[in-house]
Amino acid sequence: MRLWALALAGVVALAVAAGCGEGGEATPSEVVLVTHDSFAISAAVKDAFERESGLTLRVLQGGDANETVNRALLTAGDPQGDVLFGVDDNLLSRALAGELFDEYASPEVGAVAEGFEPSDERVTPIDHGEVCLNVDRGWFTARDVPPPTSLDDLVDPRYRGLLVVENAATSSPGLAFLFSTVDRYGDPGWEDYWRELRANDVLVVDGWEEAYTQQFSGAAGSPGKRPIVVSYATSPAAEVIFAGQPLDESPTAAVEDGCFRQVEYAGVLRGARNPEGARTLIDFMLSERFQADVPGSMFVYPVRADVPLPAEFERHAIVPAAPASFPPDVIAANRDGWIDRWTEIVLR
The missing domain is CATH 3.40.190.10 (Periplasmic binding protein-like II)
Structure with a gap:
């Protein structure tokens, strides 16, 4: 009996170490962002997300926005990642018709500037250019x-x-x-x-x-x-x-x-392996910290209303x-x- 108990304790310890949740399913330790080649995030902001969420952010980039959406449509329901960022107004109807996203309304949407509020609960506005x-x-x-x-x-x-x-x-x-x-x-x-x-x-x-x-x-x-x-x-x-x-x-x-x-959106990919992490990432992308990083990293404007712009934007853009x-x-x-x-x- 003692040997059986020790063996069981070992199995439990291994499960905990592996990050198993209820039902024996592994709790994901990373969230995967699928995006275009123009996506950028500063090291400090990426570190802040990972520190606050406890997740590793992995970024999969592949071509321009059009190529990124096309690839995502080919794997709809069994995606390569958890969040898709970079679908803009020009491509949005294709992404929605292809059922790429699950519905998610971020609590941060209330801070979005007038005129940029989401018109569909499957996507969240992140920036505009x-x-x-x-x-x-x-x-x-x-x-x-x-x-x-x-x-x-x-x-x-x-x-x-x-x-x-x-x-x-x-x-x-x-x-x-x-x-x-x-x-x-x-x-x-x-x-x-x-x-x-x-x-x-x-x-x-x-x-x-x-x-x-x-x-x-x-x-x-x-x-x-x-x-x-x-x-x-x-x-x-x-x-x-x-x-x-x-x-x-x-x-x-x-x-x-x-x-x-053009407004760029993010959405939780249908079939995502880490949907909870995906929602956490989208919340972060609407946070003041990420939104303040948007102009200097991607040279577009944040959609959040209370974010100051870099001096170079004020003078030259x-x-x-x-x-x-x-x-x-x-x-x-x-x-x-x-x-x-x-x-x-x-x-x-």
Whole structure:
């Protein structure tokens, strides 16, 4: 009997050491965040989450937002992680239709700024960014040419061969810029606008990285020759932060006209191995500590109302007063058709 009791005690001890919970199931010691390549978190904030939650945060990154959502849809119900972050308005309808998420309403949602409240209990807003035209100040100053200030300007012959955009079929900012032109010129008026852009020698590349760091002349270290690019409202602040020397003025500027707002969401993946940890992580991503880290880490704006912005954002970035946006159901009903027609007009 004594040997049996000792053996049983050993089994219990091993179970406790392994983190077994009720029913003999192992209690997860980590939470896995599935996200895009642009996700970033400072070491101090990551350490704070792990210390406060008792969980190890593992981050799985894979391509841009579009690729990340596509992969998640292929494993819906049996996901690679516990939380998906980075699905934006452009992709939200696909993620919801694919039943990627379980419902979860974070208690931190009450601190979200007006206009960013979640419209579906399966996702939680985390940040927002505005896709805007960016210009190379020095290029235009050197040639005594005024930079464009509107979407209309881009079809003017004096800006011929100066614009680089991302492919609307493969890039999130490229798709947002397409949506901005649909919002401005209507459907099908936007088609004529893109025909004019094509006639004015617009350059289309696959994604933001190529457009901004290789083709845009205003990016630090870029060999590019095009002084107008589709990027973000915060890109000028990033140029100052990464300049390596103090700058009174950013070498680039965002154009407020024609900006399109994107909100990024997080959700508990259906079938998550650690749903409790997933909810804890989403709560943390809406906390003041994480939200204050968002601008400096990912160069987007926090959705929480009470979070101050870095000085570089205050001085060099813009928050467009009236950016274009579409409800997810409008995007769901029209996205594929708009992309197909855009591709036919611009790429063929």
